[in-house]
Amino acid sequence: MSFSMCVLGSGSGGNCTLLQFQEKSRTRFALIDCGLSMRETKRRLAPMGIELSDIDDILLTHLDFDHFSPPWANNLEKFDITLHIHHRHRARALQNGVQGRRLELFNGEFQLGESTAVETVHFAHDNLGTVGFLIEHDEMRLGFATDLGHVPDSIFDHFRGLHALAFESNYDRQMQVNSPRPAFLKRRIMGGSGHLSNVQSFDTVQRIAADSNLSHIVLLHLSRDCNNPKLINRQYAECAPDLLDRLTITSQCEPTPMLNVHRLGAKGLPIEPRSGKQLAMFD
Template identity: 50%
Template sequence: MNEPEGQGRPRLALVNLGSGSSGNCSLLHAARDGRSCRVLIDLGFSIRRTRRQLDELGLELEDIDHVFLTHLDRDHFNPSWSRTLASLRIPVHVAPGHAAEALRAGCPEACLATLDDSAELEGGLEVHVISLAHDESGCSAFRFQLGDKRLGFATDLGHVPDELIEFFDGVHLLAFESNYDRSMQIESDRPEFLKQRIMGGRGHLSNEQSLNAILRIADRCELESIMLLHLSRQCNATWCIEELYAACAPQLRERLVITNQSDATPWIECTPLVHATGA
């Protein structure tokens, strides 16, 4: 399962190495004109596991050019990375509001890079960031662009503000949180404060909230692939999501890639629809 090569037309592709409350990490590969950029989004797993998964993709940690962190919760940044990041000198990009927390969590100062609004990386890969509500210190969502290809990435959202829908205007591949099934959450034996934290607008998105946002985004673009992130093991299930999409968005079912905590997805390519032009 090697990465796409990027010969000829530019390629932008994403693979999720596992997603959920025990850890999150995705790998993005951009390639154009023989130049390549590899980005890890979140570092929620151990170094050993991440190295093994990269090895299965034909890569090493040394091949990673950048890290972007959505936020600093333990399932998105594992502090065991501190020394490895320092020795590899991989830039770790966070929103300015997360910089102090990143240092406290063990991100080496020499690696820390703050991302205000947008940046251009190797090979012309553009990244744009937006800050959103989540727990105490919020969360960042990203939009990556290479040539005419756009990829959106958002997880751990308390709710979906209109500005996020606009931020994802024109994306072809969307990686988006779908955390819990509402009835499973309400009926679970979790303590009430935890349910309130998750469902209170600054925690996570239910499957229905996620789908509503995805439908709004899909209305504005040629959304070719949808990767669902951060499913709760206790309060969600693949069959719940499949039933929901079958009932409410059958047109999107074929485009879904549902992540899980333990296994990597295949590479998902960002491929804009090519419309046949009338004669």
């Protein structure tokens, strides 16, 4: 049994994360969001030996085009993929051409396959909001949240006892303020129902880490114009050096390594995997 993730790409140009679950009888694959084109998703999966037809499920945070690329709607049937969306997003999914029989609506918890449980958290973001996921497989818990707008207290009720966290870190506040973007856009991003700054993200990650046993901290959705991974690295190095070795900063263009969600040993070292061969491809 194992549970792994790979962020294929993240940012306003398209978001897509692969989840891999080892079940008793087979390996199961799911995506969180499908905001990259089908061709690009296929290209990024290929080095791992995974094809689009291997994907069983897509979990959507919301239906903005950087999280749901519309051509996927017509191909769900072809690849026999189930699209899991919050019931509030149903009308928008149908407008985008998704066939009703491909949809599984959720409003709380649901199950994926034989042995994966998903809890959901609703966040403010534009009109319809977005969804965060707490995914539990083989007693390992991954928290995934992006496009939050602001951090509601309820997140700390759900995102505790985690073994991995993937979390938005969209913009550096100073770079955003100084950018030539129009004022309405800055207001949309920073006004509480857009995106999280690096500082908001860092504070939240630190608080969740204190109540968890994180093997990976994966930062999502960095703004191309108003962020810089070096600033984030410096913040962690200066203020939370103990978390730095678990940090993965995602990019728009390159997939992350396949990250194995695991327990840390007492001194922060990974516990040796039971089978070295099984985990050889992971970081």
